[in-house]
Amino acid sequence: MHNNNTGKSLLVLGGSGLVGMEILRQALADPHVSRVIAPTRRPLPTAVNHYAHLDNPQVDFDNLPEDADWWHCDAALCALGTTRKHAGSREAFRLVDRGYVSTCARLARRAGTRTFVLNSAVGASPRSGSFYLRVKGEVEQDLSAMDFRSLSLLRPSLLDGARPEDRPGELVGLLVSRTFKPLIPKRLRAVKATDVAAAMLQAALIAPVGRHVIESDAIARRR
Structure with missing residues (x-):
């Protein structure tokens, strides 16, 4: 449900994670945004939850409230x-990265939401030999069949930022990426979570018509 005519209403899924939390910070400070809905399993930290125009419903992603008014947003x-x-x-x-994402997208589209922006991964393809990238490609395929007026698929490489949980493998990858940055192809270099969030927010607010894939090396350039 739209709040008013002065700004856009945004539904942020995955708001407790690295990129999701940064989307929330940027969206809540953006004058073009009048309402932010961020359904999560547990309450968000007070660092963002004190904003009057943030709704943070607690949900079970295995049993989502299909008729909630907040599925309808800009x-x-x-x-x-x-x-x-x-x-x-x-x-x-697969349940989380494809099942939850596709279900949320389907419910939002059914409620009238016409713009969807996904944080995917570099190399995502339903034909990938990597299980991770194959699932990412499959969910991109799911979304592409849902008839969104505007669909933006961001494919960042390794994310550079302070995660709320430990991922030792990514820490090693970041160290290598920073050390050998000049030798690594641009599309494979680590990309800042703040840049990914900014590119996603920009895509949501501009809502370009059609399906758009934004590769990792183009994300920072959109700032």
């Missing part, structure tokens, strides 16, 4: 995701 931004290690199995990983 744009939905999705940063939902986990890792195989944290999920515990391939099936659990």
Whole structure:
């Protein structure tokens, strides 16, 4: 449900994660945004939860409230995701990174939301030999079939930022990326989470018509 005519209403999915939290910070400070809805399993920290125009409903992603009025918004931004290690199995990983994302997108589209922005991954393809990238490609395919007026798929490389949970493998990757940056192709260099969030917010507010893929090396240039 739209708040008023002075700004846009945004649905932020995955608001407790690295990119999602940065989307929230930037969206809540943006004068073009009048309402932000961020459904999460647990309440968001007070650092963002004190804003009057933030709604933070607690939800069970296995049993989402299909008729909630907040599925209808100007744009939905999705940063939902986990890792195989944290999920515990391939099936659990697919449930989050494809199942939850596709279900949320379907409910938003059914409610009348016409713009969707996804934080995907560099190399995402349903034909990838990597299980992780194959699931990312499959969910991109799901969204592309949902008839959004504007669909933006961001494919960042390794994310550079302070995660709320430990990911030792990513820390090693970041160290290598920073040390050998001049030798690494631009599309594979680490990209700042703040830049990914800014590019996602820009895509949501501009809402370019059609399906748009934004590769990692183009994300920082959009700032």
